[in-house]
Amino acid sequence: MFQNGYPADKRFYFICDHEFLKKRGMGHMLPWPWTMGTKQYERAGYIQVGASVAELAGKIGLDPMALEKTVEEHNIHAKSGVDPYFGRGASVFNRMLGDPSVGKVNPNLGPIATGPFVALQIVPATLGTATGLATDTSGRVLNVDAAPIDGLYACGNDATSLMRGLYPGAGITIGPGIVFAYRAVNAITNTGRNSGAEQIR
Ligand SMILES: Cc1cc2nc3c(=O)[nH]c(=O)nc-3n(C[C@H](O)[C@H](O)[C@H](O)COP(=O)(O)OP(=O)(O)OC[C@H]3O[C@@H](n4cnc5c(N)ncnc54)[C@H](O)[C@@H]3O)c2cc1C
Structure with a gap:
């Protein structure tokens, strides 16, 4: 278009x-x-x-x-x-x-x-995004040195797409969004149990 x-x-x-x-x-x-x-x-x-x-x-x-x-x-x-x-x-x-x-x-x-x-x-509209915050496998946001920023997590459109700008088909936005939300919550609760309160920003 x-x-x-x-x-x-x-x-x-x-x-x-x-x-x-x-x-x-x-x-x-x-x-x-x-x-x-x-x-x-x-x-x-x-x-x-x-x-x-x-x-x-x-x-x-x-x-x-x-x-x-x-x-x-x-x-x-x-x-x-x-x-x-x-x-x-x-x-x-x-x-x-x-x-x-x-x-x-x-x-x-x-x-x-x-x-x-x-x-x-x-009417053209935004469906999803291709780039965003760099994250690791637990949804932890990485800094410029690729080290996790303590207490900061991202998933969905806020995180960089696994596909690096490609759109292979329906599901590639919601799928990873759900998976990394799940993984982030797991990481947060595990961290919470192991090391006391971790602040979520
Ligand atoms: C028409 C359409 C069809 C789509 N079809 C598919 C599909 O078939 N498969 C697929 O995988 N993906 C599909 N997508 C893409 C997918 O829906 C999105 O990429 C996905 O929902 C993004 O999830 P998210 O949680 O990052 O953001 P959102 O789902 O946008 O969630 C963000 C939430 O934050 C809330 N919010 C915003 N600002 C504030 C604020 N200041 N305070 C509090 N809350 C706030 C919003 O109200 C919203 O509920 C489609 C998108 C569209 C528009």
């Missing part, structure tokens, strides 16, 4: 058709039957819905012909299985997370074909 130029009005949309929404849900909306209909989300302004791609474009303030062209192009790519713009489905990791039922050619690229069509605005 950022590499392709952040538009001045800061708007990005996830656009899909009704079938997609029913099967997979989208954002706050769960798949059918947990989310039975879209009306309440539409009324709340969470999504915009159009009977046709052109109508949807009108509702989100885009040029209808431009959006129709984009969707048309996307559907050609879905058919060929090649995504020249974003490379969806190019990696094994991508394909493993895909849905084989969308087409044998590329499980990450299904057509946007059956109306009504739905748009959900995408």
Whole structure:
């Protein structure tokens, strides 16, 4: 999103058709039957819905012909299985997370074909962090000489990620967060038992 130029009005949309929404849900909306209909989300302004791609474009303030062209192009790519713009489905990791039922050619690229069509605005936000305080295996914060600072612990987003800036997939933030919180508490309680009160900052 950022590499392709952040538009001045800061708007990005996830656009899909009704079938997609029913099967997979989208954002706050769960798949059918947990989310039975879209009306309440539409009324709340969470999504915009159009009977046709052109109508949807009108509702989100885009040029209808431009959006129709984009969707048309996307559907050609879905058919060929090649995504020249974003490379969806190019990696094994991508394909493993895909849905084989969308087409044998590329499980990450299904057509946007059956109306009504739905748009959900995408707003970039922070999911996790890659860098933070250096810690040891007990979550103790290290100083510049890599020695533990007495009584100071960190985990989760406050600690440097084990992945050193990579994001292999969901779970890599919460997983280590839980593990190192657990290890830190163990270290704190053990220290407390063995050497009297240790101040936690
Ligand atoms: C939409 C979304 C989806 C995600 N999906 C996944 C996923 O599938 N798997 C995964 O592993 N990770 C996922 N993450 C990332 C993960 O949720 C976070 O990285 C993780 O929760 C960070 O944990 P944390 O304890 O470091 O921080 P937080 O969970 O942010 O906890 C910090 C807490 O401190 C509180 N706080 C802040 N300031 C103060 C203050 N001054 N005084 C007192 N309290 C304060 C906050 O209210 C908050 O409760 C997702 C994140 C988002 C936003």
